[in-house]
Amino acid sequence: xxxxxxxxxxxxxxxxxxxxxxxxxxxxxxxxxxxxxxxxxxxxxxxxxxxxxxxxxxxxxxxxxxxxxxxxxxxxxxxxxxxxxxxxxxxxxxxxxxxxxxxxxxxx
Amino acid sequence: xxxxxxxxxxxxxxxxxxxxxxxxxxxxxxxxxxxxxxxxxxxxxxxxxxxxxxxxxxxxxxxxxxxxxxxxxxxxxxxxxxxxxxxxxxxxxxxxxxxxxxxxxxxxxxxxxxxxx
Numbered sequence: 001x002x003x004x005x006x007x008x009x010x011x012x013x014x015x016x017x018x019x020x021x022x023x024x025x026x027x028x029x030x031x032x033x034x035x036x037x038x039x040x041x042x043x044x045x046x047x048x049x050x051x052x053x054x055x056x057x058x059x060x061x062x063x064x065x066x067x068x069x070x071x072x073x074x075x076x077x078x079x080x081x082x083x084x085x086x087x088x089x090x091x092x093x094x095x096x097x098x099x100x101x102x103x104x105x106x107x108x
Numbered sequence: 109x110x111x112x113x114x115x116x117x118x119x120x121x122x123x124x125x126x127x128x129x130x131x132x133x134x135x136x137x138x139x140x141x142x143x144x145x146x147x148x149x150x151x152x153x154x155x156x157x158x159x160x161x162x163x164x165x166x167x168x169x170x171x172x173x174x175x176x177x178x179x180x181x182x183x184x185x186x187x188x189x190x191x192x193x194x195x196x197x198x199x200x201x202x203x204x205x206x207x208x209x210x211x212x213x214x215x216x217x218x219x220x221x222x223x224x225x
Binding site for chain 2: 040045
């Protein structure tokens with residue numbers, strides 16, 4: 001079946017630093033989705049990407065749909081403590097396939 | 109838009125009893141809903157796919173007789189953990205599929221923390 005490789009698995013950064021995470025696959029997807037899960041909550045959809053090469057921003061978050069349609073990245077600029085959480089990517093091709101998540105810790 | 113609720117948010121039950129968790133799409137209709145289980149600091153583990161009006165599709169290794177899923181309407185799916193045991197203690201999250209043009213997206217509920225004593 002389809003699998004996603006999400007990296008890094010975890011990140012420990014200082015407040016104010018920029019963050020970058022990505023998802024790659026050997027499969028082609030029609031849509032890439034990025035979610036954030038706060039502790040004890042369900043994941044919340046942050047950004048949806050529908051076209052290869054598409055670059056979309058949501059505040060300090062920027063995500064891109066890779067040209068090959070096999071990858072996507074998420075950048076967070078000028079991190080703040082409330083950015084802490086688990087970030088999941090999901091590739092959609094009929095059904096959704098989720099990455100294993102990137103756990104982000106931000107030190108004040 | 110695309111709000112999904114779950115009830116209860118937390119539940120504690122005794123070993124051997126059954127617990128029902130409800131998942132509702134509040135402002136959209138969802139033909140397909142999903143149930144996930146998540147252990148601390150781990151990823152989402154898909155348990156089953158629930159389609160309105162038909163039997164749920166369970167992932168390999170998930171006991172269908174233990175985790176009963178009912179998707180009786182386009183806005184409600186329920187997960188019943190039967191004869192619960194301490195090892196069933198976990199965070200259960202549902203999601204509902206919305207969209208379709210250009211693609212379907214899953215919207216998640218806030219989760220239910222189940223503790224079996």
